[in-house]
Amino acid sequence: MRELEVFRLVLPFGRRSETLLVKLTDHGGMTGWGEAVSPQPKTWSRLEETLAARLIGVDWEHPDTVLGGDSAVDMACWDLWTRMRGVPLAEAIGGTRTSLMATVRLAPDPSLESLVSRVNQQVCAGYGHVTLDVRPGWDVEPVRAVRQAYPALTLAVDCGNAYSEQGQLVALDSYGLEVIERPFAAGDVYAHASLQDEVAASVAVEVASTAELDDYLTVRAAKVLLLRPSAFLSLSDARRAHDRAAAAGWDIQCAGGQGAGLARAATVAVASLPGCTLPCDVTQPPRQNQIVTPIVGANAGVIAVPLTQSGLGHDIDENRVRRLAKDSFHA
Structure with a gap:
């Protein structure tokens, strides 16, 4: 490896979240990019003080x-490695799909009428799968309103780990939900298992390691893995979680809705794996937040898997990266 550059961006629209971009350049001048969305506080210093020394001047085969121990560095290594070999990332990690169905995620709304109108807009735009964010106090009534307006719509809810009891969640199940995502606190395997025994919908859990996943698999606590590639230290770790969940007969939904576009592109690559059977959650952000071409997002409810370009499959607008960067370093 010849060079490492890291950029800290505060995205200008939406929730103005912070993201870190990693650019690796090999001795031949080819580059690979990675992204850490909402990075941990010590990520920047670890990249600058520790990981740079491990990467610069080191040759590696795969x-x-x-030995980076960082998801953005791992993504950049995969992007560079696949670009050097002229193969798409999706193909390199074992993906088999050329396109993905997408879900659209809708946040709580002050008005039920407004919520139903927003659902109507998305259905008219081609989405056949909608995920509603629910919380205690905003759950049964909005789900009932959407179901009454759209009896045949495939509907899921994301609880954001906000519930402590299953009563309201069992009530939600009567409205024909496909999935109840993240109902209880992460790691509470027995609460999830108890709910899964009570509802017809599939309970979905999110994990950041195969060890966490094994805890849920052991007690059959769910039927769906919500797989967020950026939560794992490496794409290979995310692939291993996919393999274990698929072998257990679980469905898998990939998610990665924040950032400047690179993490989304990696999510699409992972979602092309054969076990990712549920619609992918990469709801398109404001265009001003993306630094990749083509934009990562859905068109009429379908996401294309880029298979005609190597690596992540997207070009980087480096001038825009440098304009948006609040800080950077070069090693």
């Missing part, structure tokens, strides 16, 4: 041999 991304799995890079």
